Amino acid sequence: MAGVPDYLESWMTKQRWYAGKSRAPQLQVIGGFGLAAPNSAAVIRVYLVLDDAEHPLLYQVPLTERSEPLDGAENALVASFDVENGRRYIYDGPHDPAFAEALLRMILDDGEAHETDGPAAANSGGPLVARGHHTPDSAPVQFVSSRVLGGEQSNSSIIFQVASPDGTPSTPIICKLFRAIHHGENPDVTLTEALGAAGSTVAPRSIGHVTGLWTDSGMAEGIATGHLAFAQEFLPGVEDAWRVAVHAAEVGEDFTERARALGVTTAEMHETLRSALPSRATTPSDIATTVASMRYRFELAAAEVPGLSEYHPALERVYHEAAASPWPALQRIHGDFHLGQVLAVPGRGWVVLDFEGEPMRPMSERSLPDIPLRDVAGMLRSFDYVAGSFALSHPGESAAAWASACRRAFVDGYIERSGRDLREHRAVLDAFEIDKALYEAVYEARNRPGWLAIPTLAITRLIERSATP
Numbered sequence: 001m002a003g004v005p006d007y008l009e010s011w012m013t014k015q016r017w018y019a020g021k022s023r024a025p026q027l028q029v030i031g032g033f034g035l036a037a038p039n040s041a042a043v044i045r046v047y048l049v050l051d052d053a054e055h056p057l058l059y060q061v062p063l064t065e066r067s068e069p070l071d072g073a074e075n076a077l078v079a080s081f082d083v084e085n086g087r088r089y090i091y092d093g094p095h096d097p098a099f100a101e102a103l104l105r106m107i108l109d110d111g112e113a114h115e116t117d118g119p120a121a122a123n124s125g126g127p128l129v130a131r132g133h134h135t136p137d138s139a140p141v142q143f144v145s146s147r148v149l150g151g152e153q154s155n156s157s158i159i160f161q162v163a164s165p166d167g168t169p170s171t172p173i174i175c176k177l178f179r180a181i182h183h184g185e186n187p188d189v190t191l192t193e194a195l196g197a198a199g200s201t202v203a204p205r206s207i208g209h210v211t212g213l214w215t216d217s218g219m220a221e222g223i224a225t226g227h228l229a230f231a232q233e234f235l236p237g238v239e240d241a242w243r244v245a246v247h248a249a250e251v252g253e254d255f256t257e258r259a260r261a262l263g264v265t266t267a268e269m270h271e272t273l274r275s276a277l278p279s280r281a282t283t284p285s286d287i288a289t290t291v292a293s294m295r296y297r298f299e300l301a302a303a304e305v306p307g308l309s310e311y312h313p314a315l316e317r318v319y320h321e322a323a324a325s326p327w328p329a330l331q332r333i334h335g336d337f338h339l340g341q342v343l344a345v346p347g348r349g350w351v352v353l354d355f356e357g358e359p360m361r362p363m364s365e366r367s368l369p370d371i372p373l374r375d376v377a378g379m380l381r382s383f384d385y386v387a388g389s390f391a392l393s394h395p396g397e398s399a400a401a402w403a404s405a406c407r408r409a410f411v412d413g414y415i416e417r418s419g420r421d422l423r424e425h426r427a428v429l430d431a432f433e434i435d436k437a438l439y440e441a442v443y444e445a446r447n448r449p450g451w452l453a454i455p456t457l458a459i460t461r462l463i464e465r466s467a468t469p
Contacts, residue, residue, distance in 0.1 A: 004029055004049060007079035007090070012049065012061065017154050017179035019057055026052040031128030031214045033113040035102040038143075042066045042091075042098040046113075048128060048181070048214055060181050060212075060228055062093025062103075070096060076148075094156045094177055100146035103175060104160055106132035107208040107231050108141070128215075130228060134208035135193065141170050154359070155179055159234055173207055174234035182363040183216065183224035190367070191332060191355040192232060194276040195269070202269045203352050207231035235345055242339035242382070245406070249390045249399045256409035259383070262342065263413025265350040266379065270333065270372045271418060279331035279369055286330065290371070291323045294435045301438040305445045307456065308438070314463045315434065321466065322431035326424060330369035335361075337375040338382035373425060376414065377432035381440065381458070383407050388454030430466050434459055 004012075004027045012018050013025055032047040042064040049059045063078060066089045070076075076095030081088055093099035105111060115128040141162040149157040160173040178186065195203045209230045216224035241262065248255040298315055302308040334341070335357030343351045357366030387403035411422055422429060440455035 004047075005079075007081075008047075008049075008061070008063075011078045011092075012059070015179075017156070018059070019154075019180065020051050020053055023053045028052065030058070031115055033115050033128050033130050035099070035106065035113055037064070037098040038101050038105075042096060044093065044099050044102055046093070046130070048212075058181050059179055060177065061179075062099055062177070064091045064093050064096040064099050065089070066091065066096075094148050094158050097146050100158050100160065100175075101143040103158070103177070103210070103229060104143055104162075104173070104231070106130070107175070107210060107229070108132070108134050108138075110134055129213045130210055131212075132208060132210050135196065135206045138205070138207045139170065140165055141173070144169075149174070160231075172234040172236060173231050174204075175207075175229055175231040177229045178227060181212065181228060182226050183219065184226055184364055185367055186227040186230065186356065186363070187332075187335065187366050188354060188356040189227050189230045191273060191277075191334075192230075194332075195272055198272050198276045200268065200272045201348065201351070202265055202272065203232075203355070204235060205233040207233065235343055235351065238343050238345050240340050241342040241344060241350065242386070244344050245339055245383070245386045246389065249386050249402050252402075254405075255402070256405050258344075259406040259409040260413035260416075262350050262379070263410040263415075264417040265342075265352065266337070266375060266410075267414045267417035267420075269352055270331065270375070273333065274329070274331040274372075277332045279329050282327040282330050282371070287323055287327055291319050291431070294319060294322075294431060297435060297438055301442050305441050305452070308441060308459075311459060311463065314466075318427070318431055318434060318463060318466050321427040325427040327428055328372055328420065328425060331372060333370045333372050333375045334378075335366055335370065335374070337378040339379070339386070340382075371428075371432070373422075373429050373432050376411070376422065377429060377436050379410060380407050380429075380433055381436045381455075383410065384458050385454060388451065388457075392450065427466065430462050434462050437462070 009025060009027050012027065013021065028050050030048050030050050032045055035044040035046065037044050044062070044064050046060065046062040049061050051057045051059065067086055069089055070091055073091055073095050076092040078090040078092055080090065106113070109132065111132045113130045141164060144161040144163050146161070147159050149159055156177045156179060158175045158177065160175065162170045162173055164170050176188070189209050192203045193206045196206045210228040211225060212228045213223060213225045215222055244258070245255060247253075298308070298312070302312070334352065334355055336354065336359065341352060341354050343353060345351045383403045383406045387399040390399040391397065415421055437455040437458045441452060441459070444452040444455060
């Protein structure tokens, strides 16, 4: 392994995607590869940097080197320094159009890059290999321009303006560059591509992805492989379902038909994933493990939010009833489903985004079959949050009836499309919704104490409902 330059360590630890801010970094370069810049505009190098402090994390760090400053990229400047034949400027790769175009070409042309020289290849035990993979039915396009989407947390998203070979503007592309990378598949890539391959328009159309192969002494064969980037169609100028729903609640607008349509879309998503990817029957062991994890999360939540302790006897009844009820089969699901993960696209309806799963769960767990009721519960909680946020901004007023109507309509739409009566699984669904609300209670207690009543009132309501035959 090779150390990293002082300027890179200083820059990395200030980035939003760097997760080790609470501890001293221990950074080493374990591999890297170069890409040919269009018109030789820059030297492009992509590094894999391991932070071995406490819990090892592996980061993907693309950099470009230029002999002249890049106009408009002052905020992306990593470092500048004098060399023998002039001055060099180092930039964060996604903000440099030279890297952006090279990355897009790698995907569209099924390109391949290898580590061929340098300290990473000499000291990491073997070369890193990166390969582009384009989706077979994606139309050929050419690069026009690029920009980085603001507000990213764990990834960097590059928006490409592209054109068809004859110069006609085409649908923009968004490429998500994964900053923290892991061995194994990234569900966002796998699930989105599976939906598209099955002919579904529930998710944005896939353009392609980049995979990497690197040395890892923790793997049985010493080699790890995973996704480095993922490109799909970009849908500009549209609002997510959260904003649409909040506006509807604000003006007292009926949202039930759109909630029903969202239930239909959710059921289609689950149906397609179930047919396209492996699924299996839920076993008694699966049920016992899931309910045990719910009990464990309650204990953790009650320790942090003392007021939750009073729910213990009632929740034991909820968990017991859930364990004794019928459960649907295990299959691939969205995993972090809420109104903010859905776009309202004119002429197309609801489109689902971000299939990476729950951010707090390890990547290996996010790729396992799960209970589709987890997604249903997440969306039901999201409607409840619309009503809760409305009440906080309108003291003395309530949108509880609005949210209740949306919840019923969403479930009705799901039943209509799936043919599966969710009422048969009510006890299980209640348990999953309470489990989500416990997670929310901890979050609100830590970050927004004024919002704590939203999940705690929901827990009370769900417990009271579960006690009703």
